[in-house]
Amino acid sequence: MAQRIIFTDSSRLMVEAAVQAGADVFIGYPITPANLLYYYSSQRFPVFMAAPDEITTLQLMSGYAATGKVPVTATSFPGYALMIESINMAYMMELPMVIILVQRLGPATGTATMGAQGDLNVVTGTISGGMAIPVISVSDPADAWELTAKAVEVAVKLRTPVVLLTSKEEVMTQFGLDPDELAPIQKVERKVYESDEPFFPYKAGENKVPLFLGVDTSRHQVRFTASTHDTRGIIQNSGAEALGNSIRLHEKITENLDSYTCYSYDMQEGAKALIVSYGITAQAAREAVAQLRNDGESVALLIPQTLYPIPNLYFDIMSRYPRVVIAEENLTGQYRHLLFGVNAPAGVTGVNAFGKMITPAQIKSEVLDHGKSIS
Amino acid sequence: MERVYLKEEGLPFCKGCGHTTISENTDKALQKLGIPLLDVILVTDIGCHGIIDKSFKMHTVHGLHGRSVALATGISAGLSNPDKKVIVFIGDGGVTIGIQHLINAAHRNFNMTVVIHNNMLYGMTGGQPSEFTPQGFKTPTLPDGAGEKASDICAIISAAGASYVSRVIGIGDLSDHLAEAFAKPGFSLVEVMEICPSYGVKSNPGMKLSKVVQEAGLEIRVYADRNIPGPELLSESKFKSLFTGKIDIPVTHVSSLKSTVRIQVAGSAGEGVQSAAEYFAAAAIASGLNATKKGSYPVTVGIGFSASDVIISPDPILYTGSPVPDYLIITSDDGLAYAKGALAAMKEGTVYIDSSLPVPETKASVVTYAFREFAGSRNAALVGFLYLLKEAALYPYEALESRVAGRIGKTIG
Structure with a gap:
């Protein structure tokens, strides 16, 4: 077949991938730089609804999810901040959904048309109690396609909100692409409770995930509950069963991490330095690696795509290198701090930027000049 | 009861x-x-x-x-x-x-x-x-x-x-x-x-x-x-794949470009800057190259500057930031003000600037041309790209001209 090229952007890929994977409802509130996702969704999703604000967005998504739908939204930090209480509700109710967070420069309304990677702390800290929520990060157009489908799959299989992290430069920059070369996406198969035995909405099933039944059923009573509840979904203060149920919500995310650990690891024989980067900066890192190797330097590259929970594998890989350079477009090195705390071990340094993209040259220079700018 | x-x-x-x-x-x-x-x-x-x-x-x-x-x-x-x-x-x-x-x-x-x-x-x-x-x-x-x-x-x-x-x-x-x-x-x-x-x-x-x-x-x-029935919301999707429709770009030309080239265009809102950059990138793809394009403009999209960064390359394009451009096209006052940073950073390359504007200070070569006059201010950016192709031969002029022929109506000479 002849090559068929379209000139497009990752917003289009993400929306098409989400629908092909089985997402069927998009609820949106306009916000720059997520508006292309909103637009494409209005042209593609079986159900599209404009919400009057981001709290309502998450509530509508939760309502749809309670009837068996798989909703998606796209927002940026200001909208995400409004959604947090409702994301906690959906997490507690075990409702599948994908929230695409297109990062832009903050704080507050910041600069709406400038990219950033500054929301990792708020995203990984979304759930009260320190509980884990899956955070998947897109690093190039292929990721926009494959990882969006993965996010839908994780949301459905683990019955949880999933955050798909991207940024302005990723979803608004156009590029040429042959859509026929994209890997086919399988629609996620959804298991529901089929037995005639009494239904316990929060009884752990396989992988600690309860089988789903929506409020559209006429076979069993279904309860969805945001407050601490037992396996029947009845509010309890702090009984062992109810607390155990809340803890299970965290465990199903962490104990099933292997099923959604996505990363790219580009090794090189003899390399002493490892560059770690994600999101928009991963592209600069790829280019820096190509240039360094071209100059005869040995260097390896790790691109975490599943950012959170943090797979142990990342620590295994990083421990093989005396020098680790973590590049991300925020002021303080949010992922570096998540990985190592504020006091990173000797040999681990960051390349950071605020209000501008990190260049391949900055990453190269940190690899070559390692140690001069430990922060 | x-x-x-x-x-x-x-x-x-x-x-x-x-x-x-x-x-x-x-x-x-x-x-x-x-x-x-x-x-x-x-x-x-x-x-x-x-x-x-x-x-x-x-x-x-x-x-x-x-x-x-x-x-x-x-x-x-x-x-x-x-x-x-x-x-x-x-x-x-x-x-x-x-x-x-x-x-x-x-x-x-x-x-x-x-x-x-x-x-x-x-x-x-x-x-x-x-x-x-x-x-x-x-x-x-x-x-x-x-x-x-x-x-x-x-x-x-x-x-x-x-x-x-x-x-x-x-x-x-x-x-x-x-x-x-x-x-x-x-x-x-x-x-x-x-x-x-x-x-x-x-x-x-x-x-x-x-x-x-x-x-x-x-x-x-x-x-x-009032007895008004509620809305009906669920129905079978009437929508098809986002990959169908008139968005394919057939490869019709050949470029002999050997390395990556970065072009910045800076002009005013309402003067077709974004669409010109898109045409230029699409024509690069039609010439067998890789291309990326991104826009910069204030949140009020209808006034002030409008700028775009286009990268074309025979190789896959990874980093799409905008460091120093190789070619800079400036078509208006707004564009000149926006491009200040790029002008200062350019140590080589070429600046194409509308002849109505003052010649800026830069280490790059400066070429003036009446982009605004040639086919009206609405086509200034497009004329800028066509002129660039005439001068720099990054890919065949015809690849772009054939996509926009109706808009300009005459050949840049």
């Missing part, structure tokens, strides 16, 4: 609380209408009324404070089935924090019935006043009484376009009132006036509920009875 929707056990509310009256009458009203148990979905809010879930046998959904109506809207839309009965229990506190959700759901007339348990204060947290505490009504935190008039939620929701709205006193048999609202299509609302036996009665000894309501100017009546 025997209970059908409620369990036989006692209800969890204080003695004398109107919440008990509402729950028992909800059971009775549903029985009168004969709605099958599992066709009813009860969505509750936060507040004393919200602990009722465990006493009901239909589907129950218990969410956040003030958000129950928005959550129920999603459920109603997701079911998209007028035979299912979505009922929301919410207090006056929940309405205070979430009034937009009621207005929105009423405005769009989603199938549901909202039952407001209005006891005129926050009962669960110690009796603080809400937007619905009548003037002069005392609460533990307002011993001298509320200073403002209570909001009239029935008037507000009626104005929003609800199908049915009524206010009743929460004493005695309410089942006919509730049944009437439950039976209406679209969005219906019943505000049930109550007095909190723990905080309202103690703070206002001897006060009669009906007198409080009357003195507050809140009428006991039907506010709206």
